[in-house]
Amino acid sequence: MLLRLTWLLLQKDLRIALRSREVFGFMLLFALLCVVVFAFGFLREGEAAAAQVPGALWVTLLFSGTVGLLRLFTAEDEGGTLQLAQRTLAGPHPLLLSKALMQLLFSGVTTLLILPIVLVFFDAALAQPGVVLAALALGLLGQAMLGALVAALLVHVRLREVLLPLVLYPLLAPLLIAGVRATVLAQAHAPAEALNGWLGLMLAYDALVLAVAPWLHARVVEV
Amino acid sequence: MSTSSFQRPLGFLALLAVATALVLAALYCVAFVARPDVTLGIVQKIFYFHVSSAIAMMLCLSSGSLLSLVDLVAPSDRVDALARSAIETGLAFAVLVLTSGPLWARKSWGAWWTWEPRLTLTLLLLLLAAAVLGIRALAPDGTGRKIAAALASLAAPVAYLIHVAVAKWGGTHPMVLQGGGIQSPGMQITFRVALLAIALFAATLWTLRFRVLRLEQRLLNLQLEFSAQDVRQQREGGPT
Numbered sequence: 001m002l003l004r005l006t007w008l009l010l011q012k013d014l015r016i017a018l019r020s021r022e023v024f025g026f027m028l029l030f031a032l033l034c035v036v037v038f039a040f041g042f043l044r045e046g047e048a049a050a051a052q053v054p055g056a057l058w059v060t061l062l063f064s065g066t067v068g069l070l071r072l073f074t075a076e077d078e079g080g081t082l083q084l085a086q087r088t089l090a091g092p093h094p095l096l097l098s099k100a101l102m103q104l105l106f107s108g109v110t111t112l113l114i115l116p117i118v119l120v121f122f123d124a125a126l127a128q129p130g131v132v133l134a135a136l137a138l139g140l141l142g143q144a145m146l147g148a149l150v151a152a153l154l155v156h157v158r159l160r161e162v163l164l165p166l167v168l169y170p171l172l173a174p175l176l177i178a179g180v181r182a183t184v185l186a187q188a189h190a191p192a193e194a195l196n197g198w199l200g201l202m203l204a205y206d207a208l209v210l211a212v213a214p215w216l217h218a219r220v221v222e223v
Numbered sequence: 224m225s226t227s228s229f230q231r232p233l234g235f236l237a238l239l240a241v242a243t244a245l246v247l248a249a250l251y252c253v254a255f256v257a258r259p260d261v262t263l264g265i266v267q268k269i270f271y272f273h274v275s276s277a278i279a280m281m282l283c284l285s286s287g288s289l290l291s292l293v294d295l296v297a298p299s300d301r302v303d304a305l306a307r308s309a310i311e312t313g314l315a316f317a318v319l320v321l322t323s324g325p326l327w328a329r330k331s332w333g334a335w336w337t338w339e340p341r342l343t344l345t346l347l348l349l350l351l352a353a354a355v356l357g358i359r360a361l362a363p364d365g366t367g368r369k370i371a372a373a374l375a376s377l378a379a380p381v382a383y384l385i386h387v388a389v390a391k392w393g394g395t396h397p398m399v400l401q402g403g404g405i406q407s408p409g410m411q412i413t414f415r416v417a418l419l420a421i422a423l424f425a426a427t428l429w430t431l432r433f434r435v436l437r438l439e440q441r442l443l444n445l446q447l448e449f450s451a452q453d454v455r456q457q458r459e460g461g462p463t
Contacts, residue, residue, distance in 0.1 A: 153370045157362040166357065167374060170350040174384040181391070197391060205384050212380070216373040219295050220366070 002090040002097075009085065009098035013072075017102070023068040024106055031064035031114045039121045050124035054183035057118050058176055061140070064114075065107045066165055069147045072099045073155040082155065092221045093214050100148035100213075107140045124187075131186040131195055138202040139179040142209050143172060149213040153220055178202045229438065235430055242427045245420035249413070257413035266330040271414055273323040275421035276316045277345070283313030283425060284348055284382075291375035294368075300440050303368055307359065308432035310352050310375060312425055317349040340389035347385055351378045364443075 017024060038056040042049055076082040076095075085095040115136075119125060126132050150168050154160040169176075182198040253271050260267035287309035294302040324342065325335040336342065355378065359371040 150374075153373060154358070156366060157358060157370065159361050163354070163358055163361065166350075166354040170347045170354065171374075171377065171381050173347050174381065174388045177385075177388040177392075201384065201388055201391075205381075208380055208384070212377060216295075216377060220369040220373050 002093055005088050005090050005094035006097045006101070009094050010101050013098060013102045014105075016075075023071050024109070027064050027068045027106055028110055028113060030067050031060055031110050032117065034060040034063050035114060035118050035121055042122075047123065050122050053118060053122045053124045054180045054187065056122065057115065057183065058139070058180045060114060060118070061107065061111060061136075062143070062169070062172065062176060064110055065103070065140075065143050065147060066168060068106060069103060069151045070154070070160060070164060072102060072148070073151050077155055086221050092218050096148055096152055096214055096217045099152065100145045103148055104140060104144035107144060108137075111136055111140060126187070127189055128186040131199075132183055135179050135182040135186070135199060135202065138199065138206055139175050142175045142202065142206040145206070145209045145213050146171060149209075149217055152217055174205050175202060178205070229434070232434070235427075235434065238423065238427050238430060242420065242423035245416065245423055249417040249420035252413040252416045257410045258407060263331055266327055269323050269327045271417035272421065273320060273327060274414070275418045276319040276323065277341075278418065279421050279425040280313050280316035280320055280345070280348070282422075283309045283316060283429065284352060285379060287313055287352075288375050288379035288382075291372040292379075295372045295376055301437070303372070304433050304436035304440060306372065306375065307356075308429050308436055310355060311432050312429045314349065314352040314356065315428065316425060317345060317352065320345055321349060338389075338392070340386070340392060343389045344382065344386050348378075348382060351382070 035056060038052070038060065042052040042056070073082065076085055086092040088094050147168060150164060150171070154164055154167070157163060178198045178201045182195055182202070185194050185198070249271065253268050257268065257271070259265045287306050290302055290306035290309060293299075294306055321342075324345075328337065328342075329335050351374075355371050355375050358374065359367050361367070362370055
């Protein structure tokens with residue numbers, strides 16, 4: 001029931017996204033703009049340094065991942081379907097899960113499109129593509145789940161656009177730190193033991209968020 | 224909390240008096256009992272209040288997070304007020320830690336700030352506590368309480384992971400307490416007095432905020448009661 005309802009809600013969101021092409025396009029454009037701004041910020045004698053790739057990449061994904069986040073829930077609210085979606089037969093979980101999956105899909109596609117652009121702009125190549133992609137996958141997963149949770153909680157709060165990053169960024173700090181460190185080490189051809197520690201930390205973070213977020217969401221949303 | 228304890232706050236006044244006396248005693252000890260450190264000089268004296276404040280901050284914020292979880296599972300006005308005042312007190316001490324820390328760091332590390340594990344963790348805890356309190360202030364009352372409680376309970380395990388992450392960076396923070404580093408008896412006594420003083424100071428602030436929040440809750444309940452009475456009286460009076 002939980003999976004079926006999640007799939008139904010996800011299908012609905014996908015259809016809306018494909019028809020309106022609203023949020024995703026802006027998210028991608030914003031990510032591109034972030035990369036450009038970072039390249040400007042890190043210019044040294046006309047060259048953007050390849051050493052800045054991990055930082056620029058992760059912060060771009062962090063920033064662009066917040067752009068469409070609230071929209072996922074405010075769209076439901078404006079359509080009057082938010083309360084209905086919170087009261088399914090499987091509780092409020094399908095709503096949160098479908099939004100997190102939607103966000104994961106958006107940010108995953110953004111990443112795949114933006115990663116080559118970062119490499120081109122900073123004149124760099126991936127030393128260990130497998131490790132970097134694994135770190136990105138773990139990072140995006142945790143970010144999507146936590147982002148969906150915070151957006152779901154803040155949907156009716158005044159100044160939510162300001163509050164969302166204020167809450168989200170410090171909570172995402174372990175993921176950002178570990179992701180950047182793993183990418184830096186992978187670029188430096190570090191041995192597997194050094195990398196595993198950081199990837200393990202990201203895995204632990206994701207496990208925590210995946211386990212706790214649905215419960216917290218249900219506690220806050222249910223009357 | 225009963226009405227009489229608000230009208231005659233004897234326990235609270237006693238706590239306030241003892242805390243004030245101890246803080247003065249700690250200041251005396253820092254100035255006259257503890258000798259200046261041989262290598263670090265007089266600036267080392269920040270240590271007594273800096274470390275005590277850090278301990279007070281950790282205690283306040285972790286109990287704030289735990290109490291938020293309790294309030295989320297079994298909602299109660301009293302626990303909510305306790306949790307909120309704990310986070311507020313913890314935030315105040317985080318500010319104290321982050322102002323006294325750089326003063327010391329400048330002298331002993333040669334830099335106001337480094338991205339050292341405990342500094343980073345304290346800064347992120349401050350940002351998290353501020354965000355939670357910000358939501359509490361901006362959200363409508365009933366939902367704001369739940370949202371803040373949910374985020375505050377999530378903050379504790381995340382803070383642990385932040386700690387793990389920044390510890391992997393390595394750093395230069397002095398491990399005085401873990402290493403059994405204080406040798407001079409004057410310094411030991413001073414540290415103990417300062418620790419107790421700051422602990423009681425934190426308890427005073429916590430209690431004070433708790434009492435204010437409880438009064439706010441009572442005021443709100445009274446307002447609700449009166450408006451309900453008004454509605455009832457209007458109904459009984461019939462339509463005019």
